[in-house]
Amino acid sequence: MSLPRTAVAAAAATAALALLALASPPAAAAGRQGRSGGADGTDGRFFLTVSGAQNTWIRGVQLSCPDAVGHHPHAAEACTMLHRAKGDPGRVTGAGHQCTREYDPVTATAEGDWNGRPVVWHKTFPNACALDVATGPVFRF
Incomplete structure (x- = not known):
């Protein structure tokens, strides 16, 4: 029996989020750690995804800021933009x-x-180039 691709993708995303939650320190401690590291007191931790049609x-x-740790290949630039x-x-x-009009x-x-403020954001772009134009290094992984 074959599972639909959406079910497989949803299961993979859920598993990744669960692993992120297990690896994350408690929110209060994470906030204190980031605030001591950042000059202006801002900090954040994101799980970023990009999915196809x-x-x-x-x-x-x-991605964790301001420390720019994690596996993001452009972490420092992404943290600066955020x-x-x-x-x-x-x-x-x-x-x-400029991008082509490919869909x-x-x-x-x-x-x-x-x-310390929760962030949940998602947006669909017409193509990967349009995503890059809109978000720069944040979703460039």
Whole structure:
């Protein structure tokens, strides 16, 4: 019996979030650690995902700021962009390059916290290039 791709993708995302929760220190301790590390007191921890049309594929990464730790390949730049946007991925300004009008939708999600405030954000973009233009290094993994 074969499972639908959406069920497999949902199960993978749920498992990744569960692992992130187990690996995370308690929220109060995490906030204190980040505040002592950041010059302006902002800190955050996100689990970022990007998935293809109809969840045919999914990838994710953990990002912690201001320490820029985790497996994000552009962690320092992503933390800088999120700092400027006050932890709101929807306010991040990305690269200013042009994209083709190809329609191959991707969905980006960010779940975690910024300066003790919970953040749950998701948006679907017409293609990966449009995602990069909108979010820059944050979802470049």
